[in-house]
Amino acid sequence: DIVMTQSPDSLAVSLGERATIKCKSSQSLLYDSDNKNYLAWYQQKPGQPPRLLIYRAFTRESGVPDRFSGSGFGTDFTLTISRLQAEDVAVYYCQEYYSTLRTFGGGTKVEIK
Amino acid sequence: QITLKESGPTLVKPTQTLTLTCTFSGFSFSTTGVGVGWIRQPPGKAPEWLALIYWDDDERYRPSLKSRLTITKDTSKNQVALTMTNMTPADTGTYYCAHRQYHADSGTGGAFDIWGQGTVVTVSS
Numbered sequence: 142d143i144v145m146t147q148s149p150d151s152l153a154v155s156l157g158e159r160a161t162i163k164c165k166s167s168q169s170l171l172y173d174s175d176n177k178n179y180l181a182w183y184q185q186k187p188g189q190p191p192r193l194l195i196y197r198a199f200t201r202e203s204g205v206p207d208r209f210s211g212s213g214f215g216t217d218f219t220l221t222i223s224r225l226q227a228e229d230v231a232v233y234y235c236q237e238y239y240s241t242l243r244t245f246g247g248g249t250k251v252e253i254k
Numbered sequence: 255q256i257t258l259k260e261s262g263p264t265l266v267k268p269t270q271t272l273t274l275t276c277t278f279s280g281f282s283f284s285t286t287g288v289g290v291g292w293i294r295q296p297p298g299k300a301p302e303w304l305a306l307i308y309w310d311d312d313e314r315y316r317p318s319l320k321s322r323l324t325i326t327k328d329t330s331k332n333q334v335a336l337t338m339t340n341m342t343p344a345d346t347g348t349y350y351c352a353h354r355q356y357h358a359d360s361g362t363g364g365a366f367d368i369w370g371q372g373t374v375v376t377v378s379s
Binding site for chain 2: 179196
């Protein structure tokens with residue numbers, strides 16, 4: 142089974158500053174047939190379902206502000222919020238959809254410092 | 255616009271069978287690549303994928319729960335149902351259905367791009 146490890150568990154960032162979340166997969170998420178990394182990032186606010194932010198490691202979903210960006214390749218991925226806004230307070234999850242299990246990471250809680 | 259909505263009991267007793275229904279709009283199982291999944295989230299924990307059904311009737315299950323799960327679709331009603339048998343308190347959580355992306359450029363599946371609001375299920379006697 143693929144294990145998805147996120148870090149840190151939580152972080153506090155000042156408004157307007159950068160927030161960086163890491164996600165490490167126990168095996169490569171690069172799909173040979175299309176050379177894409179099968180990695181997604183979600184944002185979840187209290188009482189709401191997860192919202193897809195990024196797929197294929199760095200493609201922003203329609204309607205997602207451009208302050209959210211994804212990067213990485215193979216087993217190591219990063220979600221960056223370039224200028225944190227108050228509405229970005231949430232838990233962020235990475236998810237692999239390379240395997241049948243479609244495993245989620247443990248989540249990173251982002252708060253305002 | 256794609257929407258999904260879950261419905262079902264909020265409280266089930268241990269050993270009972272849970273049946274949830276996902277009613278959707280904005281897409282159809284007659285379209286190649288369409289998939290609908292069920293994902294649950296225990297209180298304060300990360301989501302966990304349970305099952306997925308595809309336009310071509312293919313079904314996939316979380317291996318550890320495969321013996322307890324059944325996913326079905328009713329194309330005429332735009333519904334997907336999930337049945338989970340032998341419920342225990344460990345199954346308590348919020349259950350979501352979600353639309354799975356399909357990348358036509360590569361013919362491969364993607365992430366869950368649209369989610370229902372979820373339904374809270376508590377297992378208790």
